[in-house]
Amino acid sequence: MTGKWGIVRLRIRGLVLFAALLCVGCPALAAAHQRWLDGDFCHAVSTISAEVPPDSAFQCHGKPTGYQHGSLWLRVDPQRLGLNLRDLTLVVGNSRFDRLAVRFSYADGQVRQEQVRGGDFGSYWRPGGQIAFQVPKRDVPLTAITLRFDRLASADLLRIRLADNGTSDVQFAALATAVGAALMLLLIGAIYNASLAIAIRAPFSAWQSAWAACLFIWGAVWAQLHLFLFPSLAGSFSAQLCTGLSCLAITLATMSAVTALKRDHVPALLRRTTLLMGIAIGILGIPLSFMRTGPIMLMDTFLSLLILADLIAVAVCLTLAWRAGSSEARSFAGAWALPMIVLASTTFISTDHLFWGGGSQLLVLFAAAWQTIWLSIAVSFTYGRLRIERDHALRAEAQAHELARRDPLTGLRNRRGFMEAVTPMLEQSAANGTAVALILLDVDRFKRVNDQYGHDAGDQVLTTIALRLKQWEGELCTVARLGGEEFAVMLPDLEPIALAHFAENVRREIAACDHSATLGADVIITVSIGIARMNGAADFRTLYQQADEALYAAKHQGRNQVAATTMIQADSPGFVESPLVASR
Numbered sequence: 001m002t003g004k005w006g007i008v009r010l011r012i013r014g015l016v017l018f019a020a021l022l023c024v025g026c027p028a029l030a031a032a033h034q035r036w037l038d039g040d041f042c043h044a045v046s047t048i049s050a051e052v053p054p055d056s057a058f059q060c061h062g063k064p065t066g067y068q069h070g071s072l073w074l075r076v077d078p079q080r081l082g083l084n085l086r087d088l089t090l091v092v093g094n095s096r097f098d099r100l101a102v103r104f105s106y107a108d109g110q111v112r113q114e115q116v117r118g119g120d121f122g123s124y125w126r127p128g129g130q131i132a133f134q135v136p137k138r139d140v141p142l143t144a145i146t147l148r149f150d151r152l153a154s155a156d157l158l159r160i161r162l163a164d165n166g167t168s169d170v171q172f173a174a175l176a177t178a179v180g181a182a183l184m185l186l187l188i189g190a191i192y193n194a195s196l197a198i199a200i201r202a203p204f205s206a207w208q209s210a211w212a213a214c215l216f217i218w219g220a221v222w223a224q225l226h227l228f229l230f231p232s233l234a235g236s237f238s239a240q241l242c243t244g245l246s247c248l249a250i251t252l253a254t255m256s257a258v259t260a261l262k263r264d265h266v267p268a269l270l271r272r273t274t275l276l277m278g279i280a281i282g283i284l285g286i287p288l289s290f291m292r293t294g295p296i297m298l299m300d301t302f303l304s305l306l307i308l309a310d311l312i313a314v315a316v317c318l319t320l321a322w323r324a325g326s327s328e329a330r331s332f333a334g335a336w337a338l339p340m341i342v343l344a345s346t347t348f349i350s351t352d353h354l355f356w357g358g359g360s361q362l363l364v365l366f367a368a369a370w371q372t373i374w375l376s377i378a379v380s381f382t383y384g385r386l387r388i389e390r391d392h393a394l395r396a397e398a399q400a401h402e403l404a405r406r407d408p409l410t411g412l413r414n415r416r417g418f419m420e421a422v423t424p425m426l427e428q429s430a431a432n433g434t435a436v437a438l439i440l441l442d443v444d445r446f447k448r449v450n451d452q453y454g455h456d457a458g459d460q461v462l463t464t465i466a467l468r469l470k471q472w473e474g475e476l477c478t479v480a481r482l483g484g485e486e487f488a489v490m491l492p493d494l495e496p497i498a499l500a501h502f503a504e505n506v507r508r509e510i511a512a513c514d515h516s517a518t519l520g521a522d523v524i525i526t527v528s529i530g531i532a533r534m535n536g537a538a539d540f541r542t543l544y545q546q547a548d549e550a551l552y553a554a555k556h557q558g559r560n561q562v563a564a565t566t567m568i569q570a571d572s573p574g575f576v577e578s579p580l581v582a583s584r
Contacts (some may be wrong), residue, residue, distance in 0.1 A: 034163030041074040074147040088135040089168040093159030095555045096239040098151040105144040114135045118235030128177040128358045171356035182365040186216040189372030207256035215368045218245035240289040247285020254278025265321035274313040276289035331378035339367040407481045410466030422490045434493040437533040440547040443485035444559040473532045526560035
């Protein structure tokens with residue numbers, strides 16, 4: 001066992017090491033082929049109608065201000081970046097603007113310009129909310145790259161880098177693959193949880209499905225995959241929609257976690273406070289998603305702190321519920337651990353340069369996929385366990401129901417079970433106008449067996465007879481022990497002659513039973529049989545009364561015989577009694 005767990009731990013460490021290499025090694029590997037331009041720009045601000053500002057207007061220190069209603073100009077000298085200037089791609093990671101124009105200036109005075117507008121990114125958009133411009137290839141040295149943003153929401157949200165074409169192509173392909181995998185997991189989780197919510201009517205699964213669906217839409221819009229179908233949504237609208245969806249997703253996640261916990265496991269005040277914070281985040285996301293100007297970063301900071309407080313409150317709820325013995329809390333703790341760490345870390349640690357420009361958004365996508373899959377598996381196990389318990393309970397109930405209708409000594413139906421079994425047969429006979437027959441059997445001189453050999457021997461005799469009668473039990477023949485030494489057989493639609501031969505065969509088979517182990521070799525146990533057959537709307541009471549009278553006749557005529565009473569119609573005023581077979 002120790003060796004097995006050692007292998008498991010080794011594999012887990014290997015996965016962690018692989019993830020660490022992926023997070024740290026990939027950026028390091030690409031470092032020689034790309035350059036983030038965070039502090040390399042000089043900036044200038046102008047009105048929308050202004051042309052390119054003069055060189056003296058550009059400042060290379062401080063932060064730009066006053067650009068939200070005008071144009072922000074950013075300029076960088078590519079000669080000092082240490083990159084191959086003949087094979088470059090400029091990647092911009094923000095789309096909340098009206099227009100972005102990029103000017104590539106060359107030593108011979110030539111300028112090449114490319115641009116995108118809100119609602120029209122053309123072929124420039126890339127996965128992960130990025131826009132890519134390939135630097136035109138010329139034999140003349142590139143001297144400057146100038147970017148113009150019209151009505152940019154926030155310069156602090158810009159992520160701009162230069163990379164050689166080969167590196168950028170690989171990065172975009174890897175990012176698209178990662179985003180596609182995360183979105184597929186979220187979509188599967190959303191559909192699966194929705195089906196669970198419908199199947200088991202669990203509010204938790206409904207909230208979880210809504211959370212996964214919301215994050216799926218958010219991820220698709222952030223990655224700009226929706227532009228395949230709706231290219232006119234490119235730009236500010238998509239960025240604003242992402243803001244609203246991300247806040248809504250946190251609201252849904254909070255509702256999912258808190259409502260899944262039992263009320264007596266979490267203090268009422270803490271429960272209400274956590275839910276209110278989750279709702280407040282969703283409400284706050286509405287005005288923030290529409291903001292194009294004003295203190296966007298201040299609002300973003302406040303929202304981040306509120307999200308952090310919400311995460312802490314959810315963690316406290318889960319901890320208290322776990323300590324109270326909640327299985328749901330244990331499932332949520334494992335599911336929420338990674339998203340909590342990711343959201344909390346992105347509040348204090350910049351991840352913009354990770355994952356080929358995907359940054360914190362890609363981390364959130366995979367954390368959400370982790371949570372959705374974890375909870376889906378946990379709910380499936382819980383539902384499966386409950387279903388097994390339910391099946392066991394139903395099986396036990398069915399067994400108890402069956403035992404209540406079975407004779408414990410012989411295993412045949414008792415009177416109650418016999419009545420339930422023959423009622424449909426009588427109803428069908430009445431509906432079709434067909435005949436039905438009841439055969440009553442009574443063990444001859446059974447009291448003498450009990451008195452002479454004991455009740456245990458008598459029970460063994462009854463068991464042997466019941467075992468012989470079971471060979472005729474089936475869909476068309478119902479056998480029962482009505483009580484004491486009396487047995488019954490119900491048959492549908494047999495002609496009188498065939499019925500008489502059947503009853504005589506039963507009598508002979510029972511007389512041939514071997515009781516030597518219990519009573520000795522010389523003792524033969526016989527039965528007397530009475531038959532009643534009725535056509536049409538037969539009722540059991542009348543049928544039983546006629547069969548019992550026939551049985552009495554068989555006993556009166558010397559036992560070990562078959563006697564029959566035939567009633568042609570159920571409403572006939574009388575019956576005819578005639579012994580069909582008599583043998584000793």
